Amino acid sequence: MEKSVKYVLATLIIVVLVVAVYAYIAHQGVDEFEGGDLVDDMGYSLTLTSPPERIVSLAPSNTEILFAVGAGDKVVGVTNFCNYPYDFAAWVEAGNMTSIGSFKNPSVEPIVVLDPDLVLASKQSVDAVASLRNLGVNVLVLDAKNISGVLRDILLIGRAADRYSEAVALESDLRQKIDAIANQAADATSTPKVYHEVYPSMSAGPETFIDELITLAGGENIFHDASTRYPTVSSEAVIEKNPDIMVFPDKYMGREQFSETMEDVKNRPGWELISAVQTDAIYEINSDIISRAGPRLADALETLAKMIHPEIFGQP
Amino acid sequence: MKTDSEIAHLRRVSHWKLYLAVLLIVFGIVFVLSLNLGYAHIPFSDILTILAKQVPILDNLVGSSNILPKHEVIIVQIRLPRVICGALVGAALAAAGVTYQGIFRNPMADPYVIGASTGASLGAALVIVLGVGVSLLGVNSLQILAFVGSLITVLLVYNISRVGSRVPVTTLLLTGIAVSLFQNAIVTFLKVIAEESLLHGLVFWIIGSLAPTESWDKVWAILPFILIGTAVAYLYSRDLNILALGEDQAQHLGVEIEKVKTILLVSGALMTAAAVSISGLIGFVGLIIPHLTRVLVGPDHRVLLPTSAIVGASFLMICDALSRVVMGSGEAPVGVITALSGAPFFIYLLRRKRKGYTV
Numbered sequence: 001m002e003k004s005v006k007y008v009l010a011t012l013i014i015v016v017l018v019v020a021v022y023a024y025i026a027h028q029g030v031d032e033f034e035g036g037d038l039v040d041d042m043g044y045s046l047t048l049t050s051p052p053e054r055i056v057s058l059a060p061s062n063t064e065i066l067f068a069v070g071a072g073d074k075v076v077g078v079t080n081f082c083n084y085p086y087d088f089a090a091w092v093e094a095g096n097m098t099s100i101g102s103f104k105n106p107s108v109e110p111i112v113v114l115d116p117d118l119v120l121a122s123k124q125s126v127d128a129v130a131s132l133r134n135l136g137v138n139v140l141v142l143d144a145k146n147i148s149g150v151l152r153d154i155l156l157i158g159r160a161a162d163r164y165s166e167a168v169a170l171e172s173d174l175r176q177k178i179d180a181i182a183n184q185a186a187d188a189t190s191t192p193k194v195y196h197e198v199y200p201s202m203s204a205g206p207e208t209f210i211d212e213l214i215t216l217a218g219g220e221n222i223f224h225d226a227s228t229r230y231p232t233v234s235s236e237a238v239i240e241k242n243p244d245i246m247v248f249p250d251k252y253m254g255r256e257q258f259s260e261t262m263e264d265v266k267n268r269p270g271w272e273l274i275s276a277v278q279t280d281a282i283y284e285i286n287s288d289i290i291s292r293a294g295p296r297l298a299d300a301l302e303t304l305a306k307m308i309h310p311e312i313f314g315q316p
Numbered sequence: 317m318k319t320d321s322e323i324a325h326l327r328r329v330s331h332w333k334l335y336l337a338v339l340l341i342v343f344g345i346v347f348v349l350s351l352n353l354g355y356a357h358i359p360f361s362d363i364l365t366i367l368a369k370q371v372p373i374l375d376n377l378v379g380s381s382n383i384l385p386k387h388e389v390i391i392v393q394i395r396l397p398r399v400i401c402g403a404l405v406g407a408a409l410a411a412a413g414v415t416y417q418g419i420f421r422n423p424m425a426d427p428y429v430i431g432a433s434t435g436a437s438l439g440a441a442l443v444i445v446l447g448v449g450v451s452l453l454g455v456n457s458l459q460i461l462a463f464v465g466s467l468i469t470v471l472l473v474y475n476i477s478r479v480g481s482r483v484p485v486t487t488l489l490l491t492g493i494a495v496s497l498f499q500n501a502i503v504t505f506l507k508v509i510a511e512e513s514l515l516h517g518l519v520f521w522i523i524g525s526l527a528p529t530e531s532w533d534k535v536w537a538i539l540p541f542i543l544i545g546t547a548v549a550y551l552y553s554r555d556l557n558i559l560a561l562g563e564d565q566a567q568h569l570g571v572e573i574e575k576v577k578t579i580l581l582v583s584g585a586l587m588t589a590a591a592v593s594i595s596g597l598i599g600f601v602g603l604i605i606p607h608l609t610r611v612l613v614g615p616d617h618r619v620l621l622p623t624s625a626i627v628g629a630s631f632l633m634i635c636d637a638l639s640r641v642v643m644g645s646g647e648a649p650v651g652v653i654t655a656l657s658g659a660p661f662f663i664y665l666l667r668r669k670r671k672g673y674t675v
Contacts, residue, residue: 223646237645239386269530
């Protein structure tokens with residue numbers, strides 16, 4: 001072989017190697033955005049070409065997930081009802097955050113003004129979604145129906161917000177916590193009956209987070225057999241079903257205008273016959289954690305597990 | 317010449333005592349039967365025994381034998397007050413409907429026509445959404461504000477409509493519509509800003525239900541208003557008959573029109589406010605029951621008013637009993653049942669007897 005050809009070949013090999021190494025290093029340096037192709041809870045496909053930097057949340061649950069996966073710094077708009085993990089109302093007042101208004105049927109304009117590159121909507125804001133998409137805004141609708149749906153949404157939001165590894169870690173933490181409680185609860189020798197009041201004369205039926213959490217915590221929701229998600233229930237049905245544990249939301253219970261405290265509940269006509277009243281197994285729960293499709297459902301499960309099986313999980 | 321149907325109608329009207337007697341018996345049967353319906357299965361004989369035990373003299377005749385204490389509590393402390401509240405609310409709405417249809421000489425009038433319902437919903441929404449709280453004698457502020465809201469609205473509409481010493485009914489109706497729309501807008505706004513967990517309560521209240529009436533407190537809270545309202549309306553039922561001839565005619569016949577109108581409006585408002593304050597907005601009863609009863613006993617308000625009250629009471633007791641049993645452990649909205657069961661029957665009556673029908 002000619003000497004000059006050898007040089008050319010050697011040069012080529014060196015160039016190829018250098019380019020390959022450089023490309024590899026360059027590749028390492030720029031974190032690849034894994035968002036790419038996303039499918040939301042309504043089956044809508046969205047492709048993001050670059051990581052979003054201005055995210056608007058249209059539901060308290062979405063806000064909680066965004067902050068939990070570490071994308072809080074990208075959030076530029078929340079609703080009036082977002083109150084966790086921070087007191088956003090105070091932020092809005094101090095000018096550090098913008099509120100787009102209600103989470104129910106919000107108007108489009110205050111959202112568009114924020115110039116978001118990603119909007120996380122919910123079933124309650126689905127009317128605004130069509131308008132936003134017509135205006136070319138990237139929107140994902142989150143509508144988790146149960147705990148596994150919430151875990152999926154955490155991964156989806158993590159991918160969309162370019163915080164996938166954090167989301168994976170959070171998801172696996174929550175899954176472990178939930179599985180651990182559910183497994184321990186499954187070993188319980190009894191299945192106490194639980195009444196959860198959503199509002200006076202109204203309880204939670206099947207296909208609600210409340211129903212799912214009570215079941216996972218080793219209890220039996222006495223209105224699991226109802227035909228609607230939030231059934232109107234008579235006092236008589238509660239007495240007849242005779243729950244061992246009763247749980248009331250802090251939103252109503254003890255508030256002055258309903259002039260009913262936990263003590264008053266025991267004095268409702270005929271309720272002295274209910275086992276939960278006799279054993280004083282009456283508890284109050286934060287209604288946000290048990291109703292929002294967010295990471296705090298795991299806390300709600302832990303709280304309920306203590307109420308339902310204190311012999312396993314300790315006193316609430 | 318009178319047509320056959322007119323003669324038939326007159327004959328029916330002259331038989332009003334018979335109708336009233338039959339309706340009273342029906343009322344009694346419905347009352348006892350609706351005590352028999354509910355989530356808990358309690359044998360009918362036990363219910364009769366439990367009821368007998370409550371009466372001082374019969375008390376000794378029936379042995380307390382083998383009745384579950386739980387069943388006694390359910391019948392006496394839960395079903396009985398609820399059935400009585402159902403009867404009171406049904407009677408109040410029907411009697412107020414008769415009164416308002418008489419004052420306005422308008423078949424479309426119902427107890428809610430001049431804002432009693434939107435006033436009550438506004439009061440309820442303020443309590444549920446904004447947490448406005450008033451506590452009075454242990455009655456919760458939802459009830460108080462619904463009652464006050466309803467009453468104030470009717471008085472407001474009445475005062476806005478006053479022209480000198482007269483209150484023309486057309487102005488009254490139109491003012492009622494305007495004020496209702498205004499209040500409704502506020503309620504809608506409150507619904508929009510309400511948190512989801514609070515919204516359950518508001519929607520529940522607006523749909524209407526007798527489930528919150530399962531305690532004797534509720535009976536005592538509304539009984540005086542409904543008794544007084546109905547009694548006053550009954551005392552003025554002769555004047556309602558004369559008003560039906562037209563206000564000018566009534567004036568000539570010596571009726572102090574404006575005074576009578578005011579008294580009747582207030583008594584109707586009292587009844588309606590008391591009813592909505594415990595049960596929310598139950599539609600249909602106040603509009604249709606007066607017409608239905610008119611088809612049976614004719615337009616004389618002295619007969620029509622008490623009969624409507626009895627029919628309204630029986631009708632709402634039946635609808636509430638159905639609402640308790642048709643959906644398993646939960647309940648169906650009673651307002652849906654009143655409309656679904658009542659409307660087709662009313663249309664049937666209207667078509668069959670329209671010749672003899674007058675307002």
